[in-house]
Amino acid sequence: MSQPALPLESDPLSSSTTTAQSAAVYKADEIEPRWRERWEADRLYATPDDSDRPKWFSLTMYPYPSGILHIGHWYAFAVPDVFARFQRMRGYNVLFPMGFDAFGLPAENAAIRHNIHPASWTFENIDQMRGQYNQMGAMIDWSRQVITCSPEYYRWNQWIFLKMLERGLAYRKAGAVWWCPKDQTVLANEQVLDGNICERCGSEVVKRDLEQWYFRITEYVEELLQELDNLDWPERVKTMQRNWIGRSEGARLIFEVEGTDPLEVFTTRPDTVWGATFMVLAPEHPLVEKITTPDRAQAVEAYVTAARNQTEIERLSTDASKQKAGIFTGGYAINPVTDERIPIWIADYVLMGYGTGAIMAVPAHDERDFAFARTFDLPIRVVIQPDGETLDPATMTEAYSGDGRMVNSGHLDGTEVPASIPIVIDWLEETGRGKPEVNYRLRDWLVSRQRYWGTPIPVVYCDDCGMVPVPIDQLPVELPLDAEFTPTGQSPLVSHEGFLNTICPTCGKPARRETDTFDTFVDSSWYWYRYTSPHDDALPFDPAIAEMWTPVDLYCGGIEHAILHLLYARFFTKVLRDLGLVKHSEPFERLRNQGMILAEEGTKMSKSRGTQVSPDELVRQYGADSLRLHLMYLGPWDQGGPWNTRGITGMERFIRRVYGLVAETVEVDAGATADAETARKLERLTHKTVQRVTTDLLDFQFNTMVAALIEFSNGLNDLKTPELMAAPEWRDAIETLVLLMAPSTPYVAEELWEKLGQPYSVHTQNWPPYDPELARDDVVEVVIQINGKVRDRVVLPADASEESATAAARTAEKIAPALEGMQIVREIYVPGRLMNFVVKPR
RNA sequence: GCCGGGGUGGCGAAAUGGCAGACGCAUCGCACUCAAAAUGCGACGGGGCAACCCGUGGGGGUUCGAAUCCCCCUCCCGGCACCA
Numbered sequence: 001m002s003q004p005a006l007p008l009e010s011d012p013l014s015s016s017t018t019t020a021q022s023a024a025v026y027k028a029d030e031i032e033p034r035w036r037e038r039w040e041a042d043r044l045y046a047t048p049d050d051s052d053r054p055k056w057f058s059l060t061m062y063p064y065p066s067g068i069l070h071i072g073h074w075y076a077f078a079v080p081d082v083f084a085r086f087q088r089m090r091g092y093n094v095l096f097p098m099g100f101d102a103f104g105l106p107a108e109n110a111a112i113r114h115n116i117h118p119a120s121w122t123f124e125n126i127d128q129m130r131g132q133y134n135q136m137g138a139m140i141d142w143s144r145q146v147i148t149c150s151p152e153y154y155r156w157n158q159w160i161f162l163k164m165l166e167r168g169l170a171y172r173k174a175g176a177v178w179w180c181p182k183d184q185t186v187l188a189n190e191q192v193l194d195g196n197i198c199e200r201c202g203s204e205v206v207k208r209d210l211e212q213w214y215f216r217i218t219e220y221v222e223e224l225l226q227e228l229d230n231l232d233w234p235e236r237v238k239t240m241q242r243n244w245i246g247r248s249e250g251a252r253l254i255f256e257v258e259g260t261d262p263l264e265v266f267t268t269r270p271d272t273v274w275g276a277t278f279m280v281l282a283p284e285h286p287l288v289e290k291i292t293t294p295d296r297a298q299a300v301e302a303y304v305t306a307a308r309n310q311t312e313i314e315r316l317s318t319d320a321s322k323q324k325a326g327i328f329t330g331g332y333a334i335n336p337v338t339d340e341r342i343p344i345w346i347a348d349y350v351l352m353g354y355g356t357g358a359i360m361a362v363p364a365h366d367e368r369d370f371a372f373a374r375t376f377d378l379p380i381r382v383v384i385q386p387d388g389e390t391l392d393p394a395t396m397t398e399a400y401s402g403d404g405r406m407v408n409s410g411h412l413d414g415t416e417v418p419a420s421i422p423i424v425i426d427w428l429e430e431t432g433r434g435k436p437e438v439n440y441r442l443r444d445w446l447v448s449r450q451r452y453w454g455t456p457i458p459v460v461y462c463d464d465c466g467m468v469p470v471p472i473d474q475l476p477v478e479l480p481l482d483a484e485f486t487p488t489g490q491s492p493l494v495s496h497e498g499f500l501n502t503i504c505p506t507c508g509k510p511a512r513r514e515t516d517t518f519d520t521f522v523d524s525s526w527y528w529y530r531y532t533s534p535h536d537d538a539l540p541f542d543p544a545i546a547e548m549w550t551p552v553d554l555y556c557g558g559i560e561h562a563i564l565h566l567l568y569a570r571f572f573t574k575v576l577r578d579l580g581l582v583k584h585s586e587p588f589e590r591l592r593n594q595g596m597i598l599a600e601e602g603t604k605m606s607k608s609r610g611t612q613v614s615p616d617e618l619v620r621q622y623g624a625d626s627l628r629l630h631l632m633y634l635g636p637w638d639q640g641g642p643w644n645t646r647g648i649t650g651m652e653r654f655i656r657r658v659y660g661l662v663a664e665t666v667e668v669d670a671g672a673t674a675d676a677e678t679a680r681k682l683e684r685l686t687h688k689t690v691q692r693v694t695t696d697l698l699d700f701q702f703n704t705m706v707a708a709l710i711e712f713s714n715g716l717n718d719l720k721t722p723e724l725m726a727a728p729e730w731r732d733a734i735e736t737l738v739l740l741m742a743p744s745t746p747y748v749a750e751e752l753w754e755k756l757g758q759p760y761s762v763h764t765q766n767w768p769p770y771d772p773e774l775a776r777d778d779v780v781e782v783v784i785q786i787n788g789k790v791r792d793r794v795v796l797p798a799d800a801s802e803e804s805a806t807a808a809a810r811t812a813e814k815i816a817p818a819l820e821g822m823q824i825v826r827e828i829y830v831p832g833r834l835m836n837f838v839v840k841p842r
Numbered sequence: 843g844c845c846g847g848g849g850u851g852g853c854g855a856a857a858u859g860g861c862a863g864a865c866g867c868a869u870c871g872c873a874c875u876c877a878a879a880a881u882g883c884g885a886c887g888g889g890g891c892a893a894c895c896c897g898u899g900g901g902g903g904u905u906c907g908a909a910u911c912c913c914c915c916u917c918c919c920g921g922c923a924c925c926a
Contacts, residue, residue: 025880235846236845236846236847236920236921239845239846239921239922240846240921240922243845243921243922244922246925248925248926250926265926266925266926267926268925268926269926280926324924347924348924349924349926350924350926351924351925351926353925354925354926355925355926358926359926360926361926362926366926367924368924368926369926371924439925439926440925441925559920559921562921563921630866633854633855633865633866634854634855635854635855636855639847639848641854641855642853642854644853644854644867646853646867646868647853647854647866647867647868648867649866649867650865650866650867651866653866653881654866656880656881657881660881703854703855703856703865703866704855704856704864704865706865706866707855707856707864707865707866708865710865710866711864711865714865781861783860783861785860785861785906785907787906787907788860788905788906788907789907790861793861825906826906827906828860828906828907830860833860833861834860834861834907836860836906836907837906838906838907
């Protein structure tokens with residue numbers, strides 16, 4: 001009688017084998033969702049304001065809700081998450097919040113293109129991205145979330161603005177500003193890239209005369225510059241800020257002008273004023289019209305118009321060494337030290353935006369003035385002679401800007417340059433010709449934008465009262481959600497009657513609302529304070545709670561914010577300090593920048609070329625833990641580099657090995673004890689690893705930290721025997737390994753901690769301590785060199801004396817014969833490392 | 843042009859005055875397997891049978907000893923660039 005074949009799953013033998021195996025096999029897709037739910041249910045990441053632990057505020061730049069997290073977001077956030085978790089285990093009460101920089105142009109563009117409201121588009125994206133952050137295993141307390149496009153948040157932008165208005169730190173001014181025709185808005189100077197390109201959309205921007213809102217950041221310029229010195233920030237970021245602020249010391253000099261007001265100039269080289277043979281004004285200079293003589297008027301006007309309409313290409317071609325363009329006004333000034341009549345020219349190499357918009361030209365000692373003088377055949381006079389050569393204006397081919405002695409300079413002839421500069425300034429001041437002056441490149445921050453999706457600027461315009469601020473108790477001025485988007489790109493606020501028409505708070509007559517909104521950099525200039533009391537409805541944040549959490553201990557983010565965001569944030573902090581809301585002056589004590597993840601071929605990741613890497617796909621395949629490790633392991637975090645997908649398998653293997661180690665360990669009945677030698681080996685390996693992992697994390701060296709973890713597990717595998725696994729020493733080592741992995745691989749560490757029978761949660765455990773004494777080797781391998789070349793090596797006790805080390809070295813197998821017939825000239829001993837015999841033939 | 847950062851095996855890298863290439867990837871060999879995957883063990887800068895020799899972008903220097911410090915050159919990346 002034939003029996004039907006049993007289905008596989010009902011075979012008792014085969015099914016039990018499967019169960020035993022599956023318990024020992026790592027399955028990320030089973031472990032990760034399970035713990036994620038548990039942590040969420042338990043509010044494991046809730047951050048209390050009242051704690052007896054010291055605080056640690058770890059901030060990472062919040063993202064723009066563009067729709068989906070890419071691998072760069074993971075790199076920027078998962079790695080700081082490791083550090084935040086590490087700090088939590090080290091005993092800190094860690095604030096590690098997250099929010100969304102939710103105002104901005106992409107939402108409006110999506111509205112126009114896909115007929116979806118910016119608010120819906122933004123909030124859908126936020127939902128999606130929050131889910132992805134959770135998947136990453138990020139330690140975020142979402143109850144503190146800040147979303148800048150919610151009235152709850154932006155009303156405080158308006159509040160801060162009104163306070164700034166009161167103090168004269170916000171003001172309206174007409175002037176030439178950058179306008180982007182594509183985005184239909186003005187831009188801050190900082191948002192215009194080289195070649196007059198819009199930072200956001202890449203189109204060419206133009207100058208327009210418009211009345212705009214500004215924040216008086218220049219009020220704080222000296223403080224913004226000086227306090228950089230005390231910040232623990234990457235040096236290159238500080239350098240970029242210093243360059244941007246552009247402080248230069250010099251003097252303001254007054255030149256009388258025939259027939260009109262005097263001209264003032266700023267110069268860093270007042271000692272060269274005897275060599276000023278002409279003057280140059282920027283084309284936009286207000287005195288151009290008055291100075292220009294009637295016979296020159298037509299030509300000057302033509303030049304000025306052309307200069308103002310210069311295109312990008314023409315601008316790029318104006319290189320300092322190339323021919324200079326300009327035109328003579330017909331007017332003359334008087335050199336204040338030589339009393340000579342000198343011609344006044346106009347040229348676009350003088351910028352209206354810097355100094356006074358006018359210069360004294362000293363062609364002999366300034367490269368640009370030299371080029372201009374040669375082009376227009378203007379006189380050149382040498383007033384500084386270098387040692388050892390004699391400059392002759394007739395034969396000079398370039399300006400001389402180095403040191404030397406003053407000549408042709410009246411009573412100051414012979415004075416040494418550069419010591420001459422303060423001497424000249426003093427004399428000019430005493431004689432009423434000028435005064436010392438410090439100039440900065442930094443301009444006030446243009447904050448108004450002709451866009452819809454941003455914070456409405458809370459002022460109204462009344463025919464009788466003029467510009468009137470909206471009273472604080474009427475905030476927020478809400479952005480109307482029933483806006484109509486048209487393809488013209490014009491802000492819908494301009495034609496929104498319901499928004500536009502209001503009542504003057506002062507006189508009660510009909511008035512018109514401001515339709516401009518704030519630059520989104522306003523939102524990000526103080527958002528971290530809001531995390532400390534995200535629901536406060538009396539002030540932007542509760543000063544007492546903020547005082548407890550801030551300043552931020554560690555700020556992580558991309559180098560692309562080196563100037564704009566970080567400078568504005570520093571400025572706001574000083575304003576908030578002066579408003580009495582915070583006590584400190586600097587918001588971010590330590591700053592660390594991550595590098596950029598490139599596509600595998602080393603170019604920028606691009607959607608159109610399909611070189612983008614999807615973290616979701618990698619999580620599905622390998623799990624978040626492996627991806628986190630892989631990102632840390634790519635190389636130094638601040639360096640970034642090309643992505644490679646293959647390497648992630650190594651991290652998965654590592655996790656699987658550790659998983660196997662723990663699974664095997666828990667199956668063994670405890671009871672045995674290890675022999676002394678093995679116990680010592682385990683102890684040393686454990687302490688060594690804790691030391692390496694701890695110091696690497698503190699130094700932000702995540703790649704070598706992961707290497708130390710891998711080496712630990714490899715070392716344990718090598719030592720592993722069935723007997724040892726039953727010993728308590730082994731168990732300690734395994735538990736330590738799991739604790740050390742907890743910040744890096746939060747999911748699998750939690751799983752293994754549970755398997756080891758330890759109390760939930762691994763993430764609330766203390767970071768394991770280490771003892772450098774116990775980490776130390778008791779025998780060392782000492783390299784023996786002859787004349788600096790490695791010839792042999794000997795194993796010695798770590799505490800071997802120099803005498804015994806030398807004796808051992810001399811008699812080492814390959815050394816003894818080599819020393820035969822040689823005279824030892826010198827012996828160098830580096831304890832525990834190296835012995836070098838310097839020898840010569842006898 | 844000026845200011846930073848960098849150049850180390852097939853690849854990512856480590857070592858910041860003392861054994862160059864830890865650790866990982868890829869590759870190759872072996873074991874396990876009917877087989878594959880997974881896993882485990884081993885090899886893995888170049889030359890040489892070997893003793894050894896050469897080797898950290900190139901050249902020079904300092905040092906007992908240099909990837910590491912100094913000088914010159916070169917290439918790559920980033921920032922700034924008529925700022926008076």
